[in-house]
Amino acid sequence: MRPVDLQVVIPKVTEVSKNQQVLKDAGEAGQSITASQFQEQLQVMKQKVNVLPRAERLQVTPEKENGKREKDKKREKSPHRNGRHIDLKI
Template sequence: MRPIDLQVIMPKTAEATKVQQVIKDSNEAHQSLLSAQFKEQLKSAREKVYERAKPEEIKVEGDKDNNKKEKGKNKQGNNKKKGAPKNSNHIDVRI
């Protein structure tokens, strides 16, 4: 490099340094802003109460009389011929 070229380049490096610093600072500010917005969204999502979906058809048969009737049917079914149940959609699960 020639000395004349250095005399022109040196002042421009200070300008370029300032421009690069401004770009770097703006990127960091933008990143921190996005981070703060994301944290706010997460906080509001955690605090939000979601409404449960309403089930279409719920049949509740949990009364004592029904349980007695089912036990009576099971006893009668055990006395009859053992084999496949009449209703193939019935699953008997005991816990």
């Protein structure tokens, strides 16, 4: 490089370095804000009660299971279920 070029480049180096530092700081600030928002969101999700849909909450209890078995037995004993009964509508 020539000395004349150095006289122009050296002042611009400080300007460019300042701009680069500002951009770097802005990026870091954005990341820290995003991280803090994420932490707040996680905290809220930990405290929130999750409600399951009705279909997922249904459980088979022994009482319901016994009632279902009794209904099945009644159907098996029914005389109309033996294949000899024909139901006609006119």
